[in-house]
Amino acid sequence: MSSSDLVAALLQSIGVDNPHGLSDNTARIEVHENRVVGLKLVPGLKVDADETDDGINVEIRVEAGVRLQKPVHICFGVLPEDGRQHIDLDVRIHQDAHASFLAHCTFPNAVDVRHTMTAGIEVEPGAHYAYFERHVHGTHGGITVIPEARVIVHDDAEFTTEFELIKGRAGQIKFDYETLCHDRSVVEMTARISGRADDRIEIHERAQLLGDEAKAALISHIALRDDARAEIYNDVTAYGARARGHVDCKEIVLDRAIAKAVPMVAVHNPTAHVTHEAAIGSVDSRQLQTLLSRGLTEDEATDLIIEGLLSKKARWTKD
Amino acid sequence: MSLLSIQNLSQSFDGKPILDGLTMDFWEGHIHAVVGPNGAGKSTLANTIMGLHGYTNYGGEIFFDGQSLRGVSVDARARMGITLAWQEPARFEGLSVLRFVGAGSKRKDPAHVKGLLEALGLEGERYLHRSVDRTLSGGERKRIELASILAMEPRLILMDEPDSGIDVAALDYIFTALSRLKNQGATVIMITHSRAVLEQADHAFLMCNGRLREKGEISKIGRYFIDRCIPCDHINEPDEEESIL
Numbered sequence: 001m002s003s004s005d006l007v008a009a010l011l012q013s014i015g016v017d018n019p020h021g022l023s024d025n026t027a028r029i030e031v032h033e034n035r036v037v038g039l040k041l042v043p044g045l046k047v048d049a050d051e052t053d054d055g056i057n058v059e060i061r062v063e064a065g066v067r068l069q070k071p072v073h074i075c076f077g078v079l080p081e082d083g084r085q086h087i088d089l090d091v092r093i094h095q096d097a098h099a100s101f102l103a104h105c106t107f108p109n110a111v112d113v114r115h116t117m118t119a120g121i122e123v124e125p126g127a128h129y130a131y132f133e134r135h136v137h138g139t140h141g142g143i144t145v146i147p148e149a150r151v152i153v154h155d156d157a158e159f160t161t162e163f164e165l166i167k168g169r170a171g172q173i174k175f176d177y178e179t180l181c182h183d184r185s186v187v188e189m190t191a192r193i194s195g196r197a198d199d200r201i202e203i204h205e206r207a208q209l210l211g212d213e214a215k216a217a218l219i220s221h222i223a224l225r226d227d228a229r230a231e232i233y234n235d236v237t238a239y240g241a242r243a244r245g246h247v248d249c250k251e252i253v254l255d256r257a258i259a260k261a262v263p264m265v266a267v268h269n270p271t272a273h274v275t276h277e278a279a280i281g282s283v284d285s286r287q288l289q290t291l292l293s294r295g296l297t298e299d300e301a302t303d304l305i306i307e308g309l310l311s312k313k314a315r316w317t318k319d
Numbered sequence: 320m321s322l323l324s325i326q327n328l329s330q331s332f333d334g335k336p337i338l339d340g341l342t343m344d345f346w347e348g349h350i351h352a353v354v355g356p357n358g359a360g361k362s363t364l365a366n367t368i369m370g371l372h373g374y375t376n377y378g379g380e381i382f383f384d385g386q387s388l389r390g391v392s393v394d395a396r397a398r399m400g401i402t403l404a405w406q407e408p409a410r411f412e413g414l415s416v417l418r419f420v421g422a423g424s425k426r427k428d429p430a431h432v433k434g435l436l437e438a439l440g441l442e443g444e445r446y447l448h449r450s451v452d453r454t455l456s457g458g459e460r461k462r463i464e465l466a467s468i469l470a471m472e473p474r475l476i477l478m479d480e481p482d483s484g485i486d487v488a489a490l491d492y493i494f495t496a497l498s499r500l501k502n503q504g505a506t507v508i509m510i511t512h513s514r515a516v517l518e519q520a521d522h523a524f525l526m527c528n529g530r531l532r533e534k535g536e537i538s539k540i541g542r543y544f545i546d547r548c549i550p551c552d553h554i555n556e557p558d559e560e561e562s563i564l
Contacts, residue, residue, distance in 0.1 A: 221413075250412075286409040289371055290464075294423025294471055295397035304422060308414030308450070 003037040006030075010037070010077045013108040014136050027072040031056055033083055038075075044097070045072065055086035055116075064094035064124075071132070072099065077106040078113045081142075089119040089149075093127040093157075100130035108136055110143035110171070119149040123157040123185075130160040137168030141197055144172040151177065153185040155211065162312070163191040170199040170228070177204070183211030183240065190219040192310040195228035195257070206235040209243035209272065219248045223306040224257035235264040238272035245274035252283055252306055322347035322384060322506045323368070323475055329378035330360075330367050330529075337363045339529035340379070345475075350497060350507040352517045352537070354544045355526035356551060361510040362406070364526070365477040368508075369403040370396050383475065397423065400474030406483050406510075408464040411451040416463055419451045424470035435466040438499070440492040457484035465496050476500060479510045494519050512549075517541045 001009070007030050027045050030038030034056055036049045044066030048059040062068065078085050093099055107113045123129045137143050153159045159179060170193055179187050187207050195201050201224075207216035218234040236245035251259040263276035283305045291301035321344040330338040337360045345351050353361050366374045368381060370393045381388045383399060391399070402423075411419055420435060421427035433443030439462040449455065451463060461484065468476055481497075482490050497507055497519055509516055517523060523540035525532045527548070533540060 284409070285372065286405075287411055289393065290405065290409045291422060292393040293369055293371075293397050293401075293403045294467060295394055295402075296422055297394055301394075304414065304418065305411065307418070308411050311413035311415075311450070 003035070006032045006035070006079070007038040009079055010075045010106055013077065013079070013106045014075065014104040014134070026070050027068070028075075029058070029072070030075045031077070031085075031087070033078055033085055042068065044068065045099070052086070052088075054084045055088070057088040057090070059090045060092070062093045062097040062099040062127075062129075065096045066094075067098040068100070071102040074101055074103040075106065076103065076115070078115065079106075079109060081109050081111040081113075083113050085113075085115045087115075087117040087119075089117060089121075091119065091121040091129070093123045093129040095124040096126040097124075098128040101132065103131060103133045104136065105133060105145070106136040107143045108138050108168070110138045111140050112142050114144045115146070117147040117149075119147070119151075121149060121151040121159070123151070123153045123159050125154040126156045127154070128158040130158075131162075133161070133163045135163070135165045135168075137165065137171060139168055141169035141171045141199060143169070145175070147175045147177075149177045151179040151187075153179055153181050153187055155183040155185065157182070158186045160188045161190070163193070164310075164312075165193045169197060170195040170201055172200045174200075174202040175204070178206045179208070179216065181207055181209050181211060181214040181216055181243075184213045185211060185215070187214075187216040188219070189217075190221075192221045192312075193230075194223045194225075194306065194310055195230060196225040197228065198226070199224075199228040201228070201230040203231070204233045207237075207245060209236065209238040209240050209245055211243070212240040213242045213244075214238075214240050215244045217246045217248065220250070220261075221309050222251040222259065223254075223309055224251065224259055225254045226257060227255070228257045229259070230257075231260045231262075233262045233264070234276075235266075236274050236276075237266040237268070238274050239268045241269050241271045243269065243272040243274075245272075247274075247276035247278070249276075249278040249280075250309060251280040252309055253280060254282060254302065320347050321345060323508075324382040325368075325379070326382070327379035328364075328367065328381065330363055330374065337529050338367065338377070341526075341529070341531050343524055343531060343534070345506055345508055346522070347506050348501060348504050349521045350501055350509065350519060352509045352511055352520035352523040352540075353526060354511060354517060354523060354540065354548070355532075356548050359526040360529040361526055362479050365403060365479050365508065365510055368477055369393060369401060371403075397471070397473075401477070402468055402471055402473045402475070403477040404461075404464055404468055404479065404481065406480040407457070408460045410453055410455075410460070412453075414451050415448050416451055417447045420463065420467045420470050423467060426470070432466070432470065435469050436463070438469070438492075439463075439466055439496055440489065441466070458486055458489040461485050462489060462492060465493060469496060469500070472503070473500075473505060475506045475508070477508050477510070480513075481509055481511065482513045482516050490515065514541060514545060517544070
């Protein structure tokens with residue numbers, strides 16, 4: 001299949017029928033298995049990609065002071081039923097640059113696909129970096145996703161990441177993100193995942209608030225049905241003066257599913273403040289009864305409550 | 320004509336009677352108020368009529384439009400046209416006002432939902448895509464809940480303390496919505512302690528200690544409730560021999 005056909009197929013799998021539907025000034029990177037099949041850059045964005053045996057090594061740079069007006073669109077995918085894809089990602093957002101990336105990871109036919117990512121990310125002083133990861137999986141659950149990231153967020157910098165499964169079975173998801181947060185930096189990491197059948201979800205997220213007035217929120221919203229299982233380990237440790245952190249873990253568990261949440265919070269400075277909130281259980285009875293009293297069936301009401309939990313609107317809001 | 324007929328209704332929890340032989344008729348197209356001191360059983364009455372979880376094991380009978388509600392689930396009751404507005408509405412983190420209000424409605428389009436919100440004094444564009452969560456005030460949630468009820472076009476609305484947690488301006492919008500429901504032929508049962516709410520009703524029932532003490536004109540029931548029940552120092556121990564009106 002030609003590169004342009006692969007780009008079209010990748011984009012079609014995420015609901016973009018026309019690859020030219022992305023505007024001309026949208027930066028794009030498309031990778032199928034270990035081939036870079038599409039690449040378009042804009043001023044201030046540098047991308048070097050080397051193909052390896054089972055994936056690619058990508059170096060991404062956003063030059064100092066550059067504000068990318070539109071999100072960079074990334075598409076990583078494996079279209080066959082089986083395959084391996086390892087992404088080695090090296091990202092540096094230089095001083096005062098602002099950039100957001102919308103990354104679609106698509107494995108629509110996966111029966112035995114393994115997608116792994118190792119990322120080193122550095123957000124320089126005053127820079128903003130947002131990485132929105134949207135996954136499209138197949139119906140078989142034969143997908144393993146293992147992203148690992150080490151992130152340094154320098155003074156006055158911001159790092160936001162969202163992981164969302166928008167279609168298909170979770171399969172096996174295990175991710176491990178660690179952030180080091182310097183003075184006045186802001187970090188928000190969110191995962192919204194729905195698991196069913198024998199899906200397995202494991203999340204390890206750590207934020208070390210090293211700097212004064214650093215802030216971090218780790219948010220995990222998970223819905224499980226059937227025999228799915230999830231384990232969430234969120235850890236915020238504050239060292240800096242007046243650092244603020246919050247861990248928010250909500251899991252709805254139905255049928256025979258099992259969920260475990262381990263929020264870990266630690267404070268090494270008396271002026272710092274870290275909170276956590278964990279709720280695991282079936283759907284909230286009051287919410288359920290309200291929707292039943294509007295005429296929804298129990299299944300319809302449960303689906304709507306889960307839709308809310310997994311929605312982008314379900315952001316952490318402090319009382 | 321009676322839309323809802325309650326006959327010798329009793330309800331108890333842990334062996335303690337909460338409702339005790341209630342017989343009441345609620346006329347179609349009228350606004351009824353149920354007043355009484357805390358613990359009189361008013362909310363239990365509303366929850367039992369709605370058939371909420373934990374309230375289905377009652378004695379006596381509840382007939383809606385001539386049909387017994389025994390064994391009828393909450394959602395089936397709702398599809399028959401019965402609904403309940405809670406004293407403190409539930410929050411739905413992440414669920415948009417548009418999705419929540421449209422949930423029980425045949426019409427889920429934004430223009431329709433926006434119109435319902437605006438009838439309750441909420442600027443549609445500002446609220447449609449907001450989450451029904453803790454960022455909304457109690458009064459905003461109360462009005463959004465009422466919008467979800469208007470969207471259902473129900474026949475019987477049970478409202479538990481409709482004025483609880485809201486300001487006077489918002490209350491006017493709620494009263495306007497109640498009039499709209501009544502004009503559409505709906506029947507409203509308001510559980511209340513408030514004179515302002517009571518005055519919106521066509522008829523009132525006075526409950527004490529799970530029993531019906533009196534029913535009738537708003538002015539008489541209201542006066543007795545304000546003068547005698549509110550300052551009462553023997554709560555839920557009614558003066559059995561005294562004629563209250």
